[in-house]
Amino acid sequence: xxxxxxxxxxxxxxxxxxxxxxxxxxxxxxxxxxxxxxxxxxxxxxxxxxxxxxxxxxxxxxxxxxxxxxxxxxxxxxxxxxxxxxxxxxxxxxxxxxxxxxxxxxxxxxxxxxxxxxxxxxxxxxxxxxxxxxxxxxxxxxxxxxxxxxxxxxxxxxxxxxxxxxxxxxxxxxxxxxxxxxxxxxxxxxxxxxxxxxxxxxxxxxxxxxxxxxxxxxxxxxxxxxxxxxxxxxxxxxxxxxxxxxxxxxxxxxxxxxxxxxxxxxxxxxxxxxxxxxxxxxxxxxxxxxxxxxxxxxxxxxxxxxxxxxxxxxxxxxxxxxxxxxxxxxxxxxxxxxx
Ligand SMILES: Cc1cc2nc3c(=O)[nH]c(=O)nc-3n(C[C@H](O)[C@H](O)[C@H](O)COP(=O)(O)OP(=O)(O)OC[C@H]3O[C@@H](n4cnc5c(N)ncnc54)[C@H](O)[C@@H]3O)c2cc1C
Numbered sequence: 100x101x102x103x104x105x106x107x108x109x110x111x112x113x114x115x116x117x118x119x120x121x122x123x124x125x126x127x128x129x130x131x132x133x134x135x136x137x138x139x140x141x142x143x144x145x146x147x148x149x150x151x152x153x154x155x156x157x158x159x160x161x162x163x164x165x166x167x168x169x170x171x172x173x174x175x176x177x178x179x180x181x182x183x184x185x186x187x188x189x190x191x192x193x194x195x196x197x198x199x200x201x202x203x204x205x206x207x208x209x210x211x212x213x214x215x216x217x218x219x220x221x222x223x224x225x226x227x228x229x230x231x232x233x234x235x236x237x238x239x240x241x242x243x244x245x246x247x248x249x250x251x252x253x254x255x256x257x258x259x260x261x262x263x264x265x266x267x268x269x270x271x272x273x274x275x276x277x278x279x280x281x282x283x284x285x286x287x288x289x290x291x292x293x294x295x296x297x298x299x300x301x302x303x304x305x306x307x308x309x310x311x312x313x314x315x316x317x318x319x320x321x322x323x324x325x326x327x328x329x330x331x332x333x334x335x336x337x338x339x340x341x342x343x344x345x346x347x348x349x350x351x352x353x354x355x356x357x358x359x360x361x362x363x364x365x366x367x368x369x370x371x372x373x374x375x376x377x378x379x380x381x382x383x384x385x386x387x388x389x390x391x392x393x394x395x396x397x398x399x400x401x402x403x404x405x406x407x408x409x410x411x412x413x414x415x416x417x418x419x420x421x422x423x424x425x426x427x428x429x430x431x432x433x434x435x436x437x438x
Contacts, residue, residue: 225261
């Protein structure tokens with residue numbers, strides 16, 4: 100384990116922001132986590148636990164220690180007639196893991212294909228797409244509780260998963276380093292076509308009985324067509340969460356904007372599209388210097404090349420302000436701002 104100083108994070112965040120960190124360390128196993136927390140650099144500095152950097156924005160230089168989790172390895176820890184439990188290192192790339200599971204006929208995660216980032220961040224954000232969330236297949240995880248300095252295992256209920264949320268964004272925020280995650284996957288195919296855009300795409304291609312491979316390929320195609328490739332144009336996916344509002348507020352909006360779509364949620368709530376709101380404020384495709392809103396998707400802020408984190412952050416604040424003025428709604432960031 101080597102702690103590096105004055106380290107550029109440009110290759111460690113999908114926005115491609117060239118922010119510097121005072122200190123940087125790459126962690127390859129649990130022993131190195133223990134070693135790290137006993138160092139002076141760790142105890143004397145603020146720190147940030149980094150995965151693939153695909154859900155964060157470095158708004159400025161990081162005055163502290165970046166802990167880059169690179170714990171690798173995938174293995175079956177239990178195999179039963181109808182399911183397996185697979186354990187995966189937090190530093191494995193999520194999409195590699197999804198692909199490997201499908202290739203080995205362990206089913207369930209296909210709808211989550213092509214989500215950037217590493218496995219360790221999947222429970223933090225409770226990643227979701229095309230009708231499922233990782234919590235639907237999550238079994239348990241292990242990691243170090245930084246306060247107690249013990250490695251512990253947390254199960255599905257312990258993690259308090261919610262829409263793009265979990266205990267790791269609340270009570271355990273900055274207090275837990277995830278080292279391994281386990282998923283319970285089916286040995287028989289699970290076909291989830293609850294997401295309209297996905298089922299429509301399957302119908303379009305006249306596929307009567309889609310299998311898991313078709314779902315995986317279709318999700319990849321949809322995502323590739325819809326989302327800008329961060330390797331070509333820096334971005335962190337959806338910058339804002341889709342607002343969940345009361346039915347009352349929704350019907351008021353519907354009176355003014357009859358074309359607004361709502362998706363019913365538990366507790367008399369309605370989820371609406373943040374992308375639609377932003378589009379109505381005419382932000383889609385707009386560019387200010389090297390920061391902008393994607394032409395493909397209004398929810399995605401992009402770095403055209405040399406934007407710095409502050410510029411992207413300022414753009415996001417302008418968008419929030421216009422959405423507030425037009426709809427009286429406060430957009431919440433999905434991307435974590437690091438400053
Ligand atoms: C083009 C694009 C499309 C996307 N599409 C989706 C989508 O469809 N659905 C979706 O949910 N997300 C999506 N995202 C967001 C992002 O891919 C996910 O949130 C992903 O899980 C982030 O992983 P990461 O490894 O890059 O995490 P990072 O951005 O590095 O970190 C995210 C958070 O997790 C924490 N963290 C990371 N690793 C650990 C660890 N080992 N222990 C403790 N905490 C940790 C970090 O401290 C931080 O709080 C998209 C992003 C992009 C760029």
